[in-house]
Amino acid sequence: MTAGLDASQAEWLQLEVERYLAPTGGRQIGPNKIDVRGGAEVRIALPGETRPREFGSSSGSAKVPACDGGTAYGHFCAYSGTFGSGSQIDMYNCDTYRIPWSGRGSWGNNQTKGTVALFLDNWGLPIDSSRAPSNNHFYDWTPVHDVINC
Template sequence: MLAVAAAVLALSFSAGASSASTPADISPYASQAKQAGLTATQTAALQGEVGRYLAQTGGKQVAANVIDLGGKHLMFVALPGEAHPRDMTNGVLADPCALPVAYGYFCAYSGRNYTGTPIPMWKCALYRIPWTANGSWINNQTTGTVANFLDNNGVSGWHDSGAFSADDDAPWYWVHWVKNC
């Protein structure tokens, strides 16, 4: 845990160290996005997407496309129009929702077939789901751990059959929260 925190801190300082401000310098992570091959337009679109997720889910941006939701919860944001998040950290941070999903996690995806931006859920908690279109999810928590899908009133409208389980075409329109345990 300490190693991850140190890596995030180092990444934040190195990514934020840019000199002159240009239109491509949308965020302190613009140089990181440029190193990943993003254009200024793509960088702006990605930062806009990250900004929307920060407003909806909270957390702190720690890399060009990574939001720290606290603890072991690193949310990797996909560039608009791309099926999966890119690794813009050069392997310094690992996406627990990259396929195959890391053991112990429940991952909710913005797109069908485990695509788009995933929300990793590790600690037993209530997680905000910011999507309204169909997406997908994978429950790879400890065997038998059941996830509950709650509406905007916090009422459980459905629960899965327990880990391991998955749905490649899940309707998020009514789901406002997931309690992963």
């Protein structure tokens, strides 16, 4: 068992991390975490779980991740599930980030007031935008290829 997971959960999680690594351009930094160029973090939820698990925080003083329970100030959070559920991408540095999923999900934009995030299609053309602070609990990621969070 790895990090409190049974063998099948650990195998599924590692395969899911590997599936996200190439499109996001990141590197694995935990059992369910990917660092994307030091400006974003992908956290992967196990099937049937509302949010990604927090592994390795035995001190009891671990901070709540910026995309759990809402979007922390200064962040843009993309979620694979509706209403802030599922896997998540916490974007905190200004950059362009790949969205590695499609279908119904959600997002929260709690960056500095007035900051505009752009949603881009496969050709890099804007198809949607969001002015902070705002959110969408039921958003179709299917046409979205990338998000520029600022």
